[in-house]
Structures are given as structure tokens and as C-alpha cells.
Amino acid sequence: MPETLAKPGFEPRIVAFFCTWCTYTAADLAGTARMHYAPNVRVVRLMCSGRVDPQFVLAAFRHGADGVLIGGCHPGDCHYEQGNYTTWRRCELLRGVLREMGIEDERLRLEWISASEGDKIQRVCNEMTEQLRRLGPLRLSPVPAAHTLAEGTR
Amino acid sequence: MKPKVAFYWCASCGGCEEAVVDLAEDVLAVVEAVDIAFWPVALDFKRADVEALADGELAASFINGAIRTSEQQEMAELLRRKSGAIVAFGSCACLGGVPGLANLYSRDEILDRVYLEVPSLVNDEGTLPEEDAEVPEGHLTLPAFFDSVRTLDQVVDVDYFLPGCPPPGHLIKAAVMALVDGTLPPVGTVLAPDVALCSECPRAATKPQKPQIKAFKRPHEVVADPDVCLLAQGLICLGPATRAGCGGVCIRANMPCTGCMGPTGRVVDHGAKALSAIASLIDSTDEDGIATRAQEIPDPVGTFYRYSLPASLLHRRVTSAHQ
Numbered sequence: 001m002p003e004t005l006a007k008p009g010f011e012p013r014i015v016a017f018f019c020t021w022c023t024y025t026a027a028d029l030a031g032t033a034r035m036h037y038a039p040n041v042r043v044v045r046l047m048c049s050g051r052v053d054p055q056f057v058l059a060a061f062r063h064g065a066d067g068v069l070i071g072g073c074h075p076g077d078c079h080y081e082q083g084n085y086t087t088w089r090r091c092e093l094l095r096g097v098l099r100e101m102g103i104e105d106e107r108l109r110l111e112w113i114s115a116s117e118g119d120k121i122q123r124v125c126n127e128m129t130e131q132l133r134r135l136g137p138l139r140l141s142p143v144p145a146a147h148t149l150a151e152g153t154r
Numbered sequence: 155m156k157p158k159v160a161f162y163w164c165a166s167c168g169g170c171e172e173a174v175v176d177l178a179e180d181v182l183a184v185v186e187a188v189d190i191a192f193w194p195v196a197l198d199f200k201r202a203d204v205e206a207l208a209d210g211e212l213a214a215s216f217i218n219g220a221i222r223t224s225e226q227q228e229m230a231e232l233l234r235r236k237s238g239a240i241v242a243f244g245s246c247a248c249l250g251g252v253p254g255l256a257n258l259y260s261r262d263e264i265l266d267r268v269y270l271e272v273p274s275l276v277n278d279e280g281t282l283p284e285e286d287a288e289v290p291e292g293h294l295t296l297p298a299f300f301d302s303v304r305t306l307d308q309v310v311d312v313d314y315f316l317p318g319c320p321p322p323g324h325l326i327k328a329a330v331m332a333l334v335d336g337t338l339p340p341v342g343t344v345l346a347p348d349v350a351l352c353s354e355c356p357r358a359a360t361k362p363q364k365p366q367i368k369a370f371k372r373p374h375e376v377v378a379d380p381d382v383c384l385l386a387q388g389l390i391c392l393g394p395a396t397r398a399g400c401g402g403v404c405i406r407a408n409m410p411c412t413g414c415m416g417p418t419g420r421v422v423d424h425g426a427k428a429l430s431a432i433a434s435l436i437d438s439t440d441e442d443g444i445a446t447r448a449q450e451i452p453d454p455v456g457t458f459y460r461y462s463l464p465a466s467l468l469h470r471r472v473t474s475a476h477q
Contacts, residue, residue, distance in 0.1 A: 053426070053427070053430055054423075054426035054427075054429055054430045054433075055421075055422055055423045055426040055427060055430075055467070057426075058423055058426050058466070058467040058468060059422070059423075059467055061467070061468070062467045062468070075439065085439050086433070086434045088444055089433040089434060089436040089438075089444055089447070090429065090430055090433040090434065092433070092444050092445060092447070092448040093429050093432070093433045093447075093448050093451065093454060094426075094429060094433075095448070096448055096451060096454035097425065097426075097429065097454045097455055097458065097459075100258065100453070100454060100455040100471070101258075101455065101468050101470075101471050101472060102471045102472035102473060103468075103472055138472070139472065140468060140469070140472060141302070141469060141470055141472070142469075143308075143467070143469040144304050144308035144309070144469075145308070146305075146307045146308055147307050147308070147309070147310055147311040147312060
């Protein structure tokens with residue numbers, strides 16, 4: 001493991017949503033090519049980056065992620081033609097919400113990574129891990145438990 | 155004997171109380187069907203009258219407003235004990251409502267702003283409200299002002315949700331009558347249709363298959379065509395991501411939906427879903443275009459979470475106090 005990744009202390013947790021056609025395949029390539037990169041990234045494989053509902057991003061933050069990485073095909077290359085544009089638009093608006101909510105821009109990252117760019121997977125994952133290490137953990141205040149009665153409880 | 159009910163308000167504007175009065179002649183049907191045992195805004199019952207009731211003696215309490223102070227929490231807990239069913243009445247009780255946008259600030263920021271910084275203020279001594287104060291006349295107390303606004307169901311068990319700002323009259327009447335007739339649905343139900351507002355929008359026929367928004371407009375910037383889908387005119391209408399039941403009253407007044415009925419049943423975070431729906435309509439495939447569209451929304455939280463910030467996944471702003 002490279003020396004920069006072996007620092008003691010805070011280790012960020014990153015949830016990554018990768019589209020199966022480009023970015024997930026690139027991550028696979030990085031693996032088969034035995035490229036080393038930060039183990040802080042947990043990958044969720046989706047059919048398309050356009051499947052990333054902004055609720056997924058917020059749920060990841062709520063459940064302990066310090067950062068969220070979304071990876072899709074380069075503009076123009078989407079397997080479904082428009083999916084990556086949709087996630088791009090959503091990310092741009094979501095970033096406005098996150099800023100207002102006191103969550104730093106670096107915690108949400110959108111990257112275009114094609115199936116052949118295993119080295120970009122390595123670079124992006126390492127960069128983001130390093131940035132979040134410097135930024136420190138995301139500390140959301142807890143949400144009070146909802147007391148909505150489930151059906152049949154009374 | 156007629157079932158007893160209570161109406162109570164917490165952090166709210168009073169519009170929900172108005173909605174009950176606005177039932178007009180239907181309010182007579184409500185009054186005929188139930189005994190109102192407690193309704194501070196209209197009838198002279200006191201907290202002691204509620205305390206004197208047996209536990210569960212009230213068939214239902216209709217509580218509007220979010221929970222911001224210790225007094226509101228105590229009243230919600232008291233009414234919970236005395237009631238068979240609790241109905242979260244209106245957007246604030248259901249989702250936090252407009253008062254819930256205070257979760258963008260901390261308690262201290264709010265008190266400083268209101269009591270120390272507002273330009274029109276006269277407060278030379280810098281007096282802030284205190285929960286306990288000794289004055290010549292004796293010992294005074296005030297309810298605690300919590301750091302965050304909470305929804306009613308973040309404080310007590312809630313049986314039913316009646317959303318809206320305020321809830322539409324026909325839904326209020328239907329809820330009261332279902333209570334009287336014993337035909338209430340399973341607990342946990344939102345007492346409004348579980349479909350998006352577009353399904354009952356008077357302009358639905360003019361909504362393009364997929365509206366393409368070239369620029370976001372704010373209501374004061376344009377004179378909207380009263381017959382055409384507002385999304386097709388570039389106005390941010392949250393109808394596609396908001397529960398139906400209001401009959402599109404705002405849209406009939408040529409104003410876009412701001413989301414007061416909350417999300418439909420399978421949505422966890424109303425603001426995120428509304429943002430998702432609107433963002434996907436942006437007609438741009440380049441960096442500048444998409445960034446410019448985002449800048450046309452000056453207050454994204456106030457736009458997409460206008461009624462639901464305390465109920466959202468993030469709940470409140472990350473402040474240094476929480477770091």
C-alpha cells in the first residue's frame with residue numbers, strides 16, 4: 001500500500017455508485033490489473049448513473065458515509081443515451097441543497113470514467129479519500145426516531 | 155354519547171385552525187357529530203380540563219404545528235395519553251412545515267437574530283428570553299426553546315396524517331366523519347390520495363410528455379399562461395413529486411405547487427424526490443448550461459424542502475455546534 005494511504009487516524013467511508021457499463025467495468029479493470037487504491041470506497045453497482053436517486057446520496061450520508069462518489073459514462077457515451085446527463089443535472093441541484101445544509105462540496109463527487117480507465121478509478125478514489133481525510137468526518141445531527149405507529153400495533 | 159375530540163396548535167401560523175372554521179356549513183356537521191373537549195383558539199378550556207380527563211377519553215386529538223418548545227412537547231404528550239388516536243394535522247405536524255426551515259439555523263443564531271441583530275429592534279440591554287428569571291414581581295418561567303424543530307411523530311406516536319397547508323376542507327370532513335363512523339383506515343395512513351398532484355391538475359392535458367426547461371423562472375418574473383402546464387413555462391411546480399388531494403388550488407390561482415401535501419407513500423425524502431423530478435427536466439447537456447440552471451434557484455432548500463426539512467434525511471443544517 002502506498003505510504004500516503006497508511007496514515008493513522010480518521011479513515012473516511014465513501015459510498016460509490018458506479019454504472020455497470022463504464023465505471024464499474026473500469027473498477028473491474030483496475031482490479032484485474034492489480035492497481036492499488038484506497039480501500040475506503042464501497043461500490044454499489046447500478047445499471048446506469050441515472051439510477052442514482054438523490055435520496056440514495058442523502059441516505060448514504062445519513063447512514064454514515066463521509067463522501068459519495070458517483071461514476072458514469074462520459075457525456076455522449078451513456079448506454080441509455082441520457083442517463084448520465086440526468087444524474088449530472090441532479091448532482092448540480094443537489095450540491096446547492098448540500099451547501100445550504102452545511103455539507104462541503106468535496107463530499108459529493110461526480111466523475112465520468114469509461115470502461116478502459118482503470119487508472120482513473122485509482123486516481124479518483126485516492127484523491128477523494130485524501131480530501132476527505134483532510135476534511136474529517138461528516139457529523140450529521142441525529143434524526144429523532146419517528147413514532148409513526150405501524151399497522152396493527154394498537 | 156358523542157365522541158370527544160380536541161384540537162391543539164404547536165409551532166404553526168394558525169392557518170390550520172382557520173381551515174377548521176373554513177369548513178363553513180360543514181363545521182356544523184362536525185360539531186353535531188363530536189363533542190369538542192379542548193380547542194384553545196376557539197373555546198375556553200384550559201390545560202387542567204385536559205388533565206382531568208381519563209386516559210384515552212378523547213376519541214381523537216387533531217394536533218397542528220411542529221414541535222419547537224418544551225410546552226408543545228408536554229401538550230403533545232398529554233394529549234397522546236388522553237387520546238385514542240392522534241392526527242397530525244397539517245404540513246407542520248406531518249413534516250415540520252415552514253417553521254421547520256428554522257433547522258437551517260441553530261437556536262443561538264435564531265435568538266441572536268431576533269433579539270439582538272434585527273435593525274428595527276430596541277433592546278439596549280441585550281435582553282434574551284430566559285427559561286427562569288427573578289423579577290421584582292416574583293419568579294417567571296418560559297418554555298424551553300429547543301435547538302431543532304421536530305415533526306409531531308418525532309415526539310409522540312401518531313396514528314394518522316392529514317397533510318396540507320392547511321389541509322383541504324373535504325379531507326378534514328372525511329377524516330372526522332370516518333372517526334365518527336368507525337371507518338378509519340389502518341393506523342399510519344396518510345388521509346389523502348396516494349398519487350401525484352399532476353393526476354388531478356386542471357392543466358394535466360397541456361403537460362408535455364417530458365417538459366424541457368430552458369430556464370427556471372420565478373413566479374414574480376413572468377405572467378404565467380393560466381391554461382398551460384407551469385413546468386412547460388419554466389416555473390418550478392412540485393406537482394409531479396407531491397401528493398394530490400388539494401385539487402390544485404394554487405395552480406388554479408396560477409401559482410405553482412410548492413409541495414405542502416408532502417410526498418406520496420413510497421418516498422422517504424420529499425425534497426430530494428422533488429429536486430430529482432425538476433432536475434431531470436433541465437434542457438441542457440453542457441457544463442455551463444447545467445450550472446446556470448442551478449444558479450437560477452437561489453434557495454434550493456427553501457424551494458424543495460419548504461414543508462419537509464425536519465422530516466428529511468438530513469433533518470437540519472450541519473452546524474459547528476454539532477461538529
